[in-house]
Amino acid sequence: MLGLILRRLLQLPVIILAIYTITLTLSWAIPGNPLEKSDGRQPPAEVIEAMKRQYKLDSFPAFYMSYLKSATGIEYLGDTLSGKRAREREQAEAAGVAPPTAYVFNLGPSLQYNDWNVNEIVSTSLPVSVVLGLSAILIALFIGITAGVVGAVKPNSLADLTTLVVALIGISLPSFVVGTLLLLVFAVLFPVLPVGGWGTLDRLILPAVTLSLPFAAYIARLTRMGMIDALSADYIRTARAKGLSETKVLLKHALKNAFLPVLSYLGPATAYAMTGSFVIEKVFSIPGLGQHFVNGVLNKDLFLIMGVVLIFATMLVLFNLAVDVLYRWVDPRIG
Amino acid sequence: MLKLIVPFVLLFGAIFLVVESDDPDPPADFTFINRGDVTTLDPQRMSWMQDLRVARLLFEPLVRLDVMTRDYDIVPGVAERWEVSEDFKEYTFHLRADAKWSNGTPVTAQQFVYSWRRALLPETAADYTALFQTIDGATDFFEWRSEQTRQYAIRARDLTAEQKRIESQKLWEEAIAYFDEHVALHAVDDRTLTMKLTASTPYWLDLCAFIVFAPVYEPLVSQYEQIDPDTGLVKLQLGWTKPPLLISNGPFTLENWRFKRSLFLRANPLWWARDTLDIETIAIPSVEDSNSQVLAFESGSVDWVSDVNADYRIQMLADKQAFYDENREQYEALKAQGLDAFSIDAALPDDPRKNIHALGAFGTYWYNFNCKPTLPDGRENPFHDPRVRRAFSMCIDKQRICDDVMRIGNQPARNMFPPGAIAGYESPAGLPCISDARNEAEKQAIIARAKALLAEAGYKNPADMPRIELLFNSDGGHGIVAQQLAKDWEEFLGVRTFLAQKEIKVYKDDLKKQNFMTGRAGWFADYADPTTFLDLNRTEDGNNDRAYSSPVYDGLLDQAKLETDPDKRLAILAEAERLIMEEDLPLVPLFYYVNIYLFDPDEVTGISNHPRLQQDLFNVDMLGDGKGRDQVKHITSKDLN
Numbered sequence: 001m002l003g004l005i006l007r008r009l010l011q012l013p014v015i016i017l018a019i020y021t022i023t024l025t026l027s028w029a030i031p032g033n034p035l036e037k038s039d040g041r042q043p044p045a046e047v048i049e050a051m052k053r054q055y056k057l058d059s060f061p062a063f064y065m066s067y068l069k070s071a072t073g074i075e076y077l078g079d080t081l082s083g084k085r086a087r088e089r090e091q092a093e094a095a096g097v098a099p100p101t102a103y104v105f106n107l108g109p110s111l112q113y114n115d116w117n118v119n120e121i122v123s124t125s126l127p128v129s130v131v132l133g134l135s136a137i138l139i140a141l142f143i144g145i146t147a148g149v150v151g152a153v154k155p156n157s158l159a160d161l162t163t164l165v166v167a168l169i170g171i172s173l174p175s176f177v178v179g180t181l182l183l184l185v186f187a188v189l190f191p192v193l194p195v196g197g198w199g200t201l202d203r204l205i206l207p208a209v210t211l212s213l214p215f216a217a218y219i220a221r222l223t224r225m226g227m228i229d230a231l232s233a234d235y236i237r238t239a240r241a242k243g244l245s246e247t248k249v250l251l252k253h254a255l256k257n258a259f260l261p262v263l264s265y266l267g268p269a270t271a272y273a274m275t276g277s278f279v280i281e282k283v284f285s286i287p288g289l290g291q292h293f294v295n296g297v298l299n300k301d302l303f304l305i306m307g308v309v310l311i312f313a314t315m316l317v318l319f320n321l322a323v324d325v326l327y328r329w330v331d332p333r334i335g
Numbered sequence: 336m337l338k339l340i341v342p343f344v345l346l347f348g349a350i351f352l353v354v355e356s357d358d359p360d361p362p363a364d365f366t367f368i369n370r371g372d373v374t375t376l377d378p379q380r381m382s383w384m385q386d387l388r389v390a391r392l393l394f395e396p397l398v399r400l401d402v403m404t405r406d407y408d409i410v411p412g413v414a415e416r417w418e419v420s421e422d423f424k425e426y427t428f429h430l431r432a433d434a435k436w437s438n439g440t441p442v443t444a445q446q447f448v449y450s451w452r453r454a455l456l457p458e459t460a461a462d463y464t465a466l467f468q469t470i471d472g473a474t475d476f477f478e479w480r481s482e483q484t485r486q487y488a489i490r491a492r493d494l495t496a497e498q499k500r501i502e503s504q505k506l507w508e509e510a511i512a513y514f515d516e517h518v519a520l521h522a523v524d525d526r527t528l529t530m531k532l533t534a535s536t537p538y539w540l541d542l543c544a545f546i547v548f549a550p551v552y553e554p555l556v557s558q559y560e561q562i563d564p565d566t567g568l569v570k571l572q573l574g575w576t577k578p579p580l581l582i583s584n585g586p587f588t589l590e591n592w593r594f595k596r597s598l599f600l601r602a603n604p605l606w607w608a609r610d611t612l613d614i615e616t617i618a619i620p621s622v623e624d625s626n627s628q629v630l631a632f633e634s635g636s637v638d639w640v641s642d643v644n645a646d647y648r649i650q651m652l653a654d655k656q657a658f659y660d661e662n663r664e665q666y667e668a669l670k671a672q673g674l675d676a677f678s679i680d681a682a683l684p685d686d687p688r689k690n691i692h693a694l695g696a697f698g699t700y701w702y703n704f705n706c707k708p709t710l711p712d713g714r715e716n717p718f719h720d721p722r723v724r725r726a727f728s729m730c731i732d733k734q735r736i737c738d739d740v741m742r743i744g745n746q747p748a749r750n751m752f753p754p755g756a757i758a759g760y761e762s763p764a765g766l767p768c769i770s771d772a773r774n775e776a777e778k779q780a781i782i783a784r785a786k787a788l789l790a791e792a793g794y795k796n797p798a799d800m801p802r803i804e805l806l807f808n809s810d811g812g813h814g815i816v817a818q819q820l821a822k823d824w825e826e827f828l829g830v831r832t833f834l835a836q837k838e839i840k841v842y843k844d845d846l847k848k849q850n851f852m853t854g855r856a857g858w859f860a861d862y863a864d865p866t867t868f869l870d871l872n873r874t875e876d877g878n879n880d881r882a883y884s885s886p887v888y889d890g891l892l893d894q895a896k897l898e899t900d901p902d903k904r905l906a907i908l909a910e911a912e913r914l915i916m917e918e919d920l921p922l923v924p925l926f927y928y929v930n931i932y933l934f935d936p937d938e939v940t941g942i943s944n945h946p947r948l949q950q951d952l953f954n955v956d957m958l959g960d961g962k963g964r965d966q967v968k969h970i971t972s973k974d975l976n
Binding site for chain 2: 036037088095096113
């Protein structure tokens with residue numbers, strides 16, 4: 001187990017470097033000038049030129065290396081060793097103001113949100129996405145497993161068909177429709193929940209439910225399939241023959257095995273729920289990470305794209321690792 | 336089973352803790368949804384409408400515009416009085432003694448010099464640097480600094496790290512010395528600021544009221560400016576615009592700014608005109624989705640939505656019209672009293688339908704014509720010929736575009752400026768278009784004239800013209816206008832148009848490189864002088880996407896610069912506008928922008944509906960909340976008082 005974890009963690013930097021190289025190459029090729037605004041006033045050519053020099057946007061290799069240096073902390077280390085940071089701190093203290101924040105892993109400034117570093121953007125929006133994504137997955141598990149078990153106990157019954165139809169709707173209805181409908185019902189017609197925003201539990205309910213539906217639908221189908229398989233297995237017959245109660249048979253024996261495919265789906269699903277909530281973030285005004293994938297690319301905000309992609313890649317690797325570990329814990333046969 | 340449940344319970348607990356540990360903003364006196372997320376609160380760097388709107392609450396420039404007056408009167412800001420030379424070239428401002436920063440220190444003339452110098456450094460990336468170049472010597476400084484840093488970047492490749500540090504510092508000191516010597520902007524003492532301009536600029540006070548001319552607190556900001564040894568450029572560190580660091584000098588202070596979540600402002604007790612405020616706190620939640628914005632208003636959690644974009648706004652406006660029709664008599668009576676639209680709404684019976692308001696904005700939607708003879712790929716560009724541009728401009732039914740396509744009450748445009756937006760300026764009549772025809776005969780006459788123009792330009796049979804391409808960007812509903820335009824040209828001229836829809840960055844790029852024949856564009860005015868639009872068509876202007884170049888036109892603008900009589904100057908500018916709106920047509924204006932607000936006029940007052948449509952939210956009063964004066968604010972006029 002420890003070997004597996006170590007091996008995966010050692011692979012991580014290599015994977016991240018490859019993703020970095022590919023993503024930067026692709027983002028670099030996006031047409032348009034990242035320093036130009038999508039609308040409104042354009043700065044003069046001299047300004048664009050000076051900014052290109054400042055951000056090293058005039059040369060791919062220079063940008064590639066300088067971003068790598070600052071994002072990996074090499075630059076921070078260099079500044080500390082050369083005494084540059086100590087000097088800055090002294091100057092600021094002498095002037096009586098707070099010194100600029102120095103990030104160890106500096107992901108650079110956002111070119112679109114002029115006042116924000118990518119570090120700040122990620123550190124404020126990642127927790128939001130994690131909370132929203134996890135809540136959605138938990139709700140999805142609850143709904144999905146319940147529906148799956150109900151369907152599997154009596155295949156092709158009315159209950160089974162109902163869950164199938166609901167699952168189909170959950171997968172097919174786009175989340176902006178579900179989200180807006182929920183808002184209309186629970187915030188405007190019967191104002192029991194707030195319209196949107198973030199920061200309290202009641203604001204979490206509608207977006208988490210909306211986000212969970214497609215996952216719940218998928219989990220329901222996976223569980224149903226697994227349960228039907230498991231219920232026809234010999235050990236279930238043995239369990240029933242032993243005289244165990246049906247609940248115990250279903251939940252303790254059958255579900256445990258039926259859960260394995262769900263578990264392997266959970267890794268990528270969790271990562272996706274945490275970052276792929278672009279539409280939900282928009283509908284419910286949630287300051288999450290998902291929107292930056294889309295907006296970053298649309299604005300060719302190189303620093304922002306690189307920041308969120310690297311974070312997402314790291315998360316994906318770590319979640320898959322977590323699922324593998326969980327797998328071994330739940331099912332000791334795999335090893 | 337327990338094995339599986341434990342992690343879930345733990346996760347639920349963690350989520351609960353994370354969410355509950357969050358500290359939401361308290362309810363504010365006034366809550367509004369801005370046009371978009373604020374990108375920066377650095378006055379010198381901003382240009383987005385939403386940024387400017389918040390900055391006007393946080394900062395105060397030398398003078399302000401009173402948006403609640405019909406003529407946008409210039410009123411004192413940090414300066415309590417000022418002197419203007421007769422030729423409108425020399426301005427002296429006297430700063431008030433009680434102008435203070437939010438930390439209690441006085442606002443000084445030197446801080447204005449520092450802030451305006453920032454705007455003139457190429458590396459600050461100030462979108463409005465051109466406005467500061469009205470000051471004598473400023474253009475020179477800007478170009479000098481660009482050149483110096485360009486050369487330094489090449490030189491620095493061969494220097495050691497220590498040499499770079501010393502050299503870049505030296506370069507910066509030279510720049511400050513150069514600025515002090517060459518730029519005619521001086522702090523005579525702590526409270527006197529003088530400046531000399533390159534040309535007669537009667538609208539300079541209007542510019543000084545523009546929030547990008549507001550001062551920043553030098554002791555703070557200068558700590559965030561570092562000289563980059565590799566490029567010699569001033570590198571701006573981020574962070575000083577956020578609370579608790581931000582020190583500002585305006586009506587409000589910034590108490591909280593959470594990225595993509597909200598801004599929270601509180602009245603600044605140290606602001607010299609604190610007594611005029613009728614609200615204590617302002618919250619600006621970030622709500623991006625246009626449907627959610629309307630829902631937020633309807634649920635009562637928001638007092639003002641500043642830019643309603645939901646598709647059903649057309650239906651909402653129709654409902655408003657129906658409401659007026661039901662109360663026709665009372666409405667006409669109130670209108671006869673000379674009340675403005677909001678005051679009329681406030682006086683009418685209570686009804687949710689009256690919360691929606693469509694207002695003309697100080698901006699124009701138009702189509703560019705590429706004036707170059709060929710496209711970048713070598714193809715012939717028929718719009719090179721002004722006769723072709725004129726013919727196409729005439730064969731548009733602008734009224735139909737407003738009534739059937741846009742449907743939000745836009746007015747068709749015959750020239751560049753919405754009527755009444757610039758006091759004392761008379762726009763030319765402009766070129767008539769299809770919708771100006773009063774009957775079928777007049778319509779046929781316009782079409783015949785357009786076809787004759789095309790024939791003169793060598794296109795006897797319009798169907799034989801090279802393929803006409805029309806460029807527009809995919810988002811923002813521009814597609815339907817483009818389709819209608821293509822339909823008009825086919826119907827009236829018999830020309831087939833190819834629609835090229837592109838993603839915004841590509842579209843911008845194509846416009847910049849003149850890789851288009853005709854393309855969607857538009858502009859919002861920055862200040863109340865015709866040059867705010869007319870300069871866009873100068874040969875060398877950075878925003879001249881049309882590549883229009885006319886010595887006569889440039890000459891008229893130059894002549895206006897030299898003219899010291901304000902009336903004569905406006906007449907010269909009107910002639911320049913006539914040239915491009917009646918003869919050369921580098922662009923064809925379609926309609927004036929409309930901005931749609933959502934607020935309850937019985938609850939909110941202090942929102943201006945002047946054609947320039949600037950909102951200074953420190954004017955806002957929530958009626959009946961027991962705070963402030965609680966009286967409806969009407970737009971006033973000097974003539975009436």
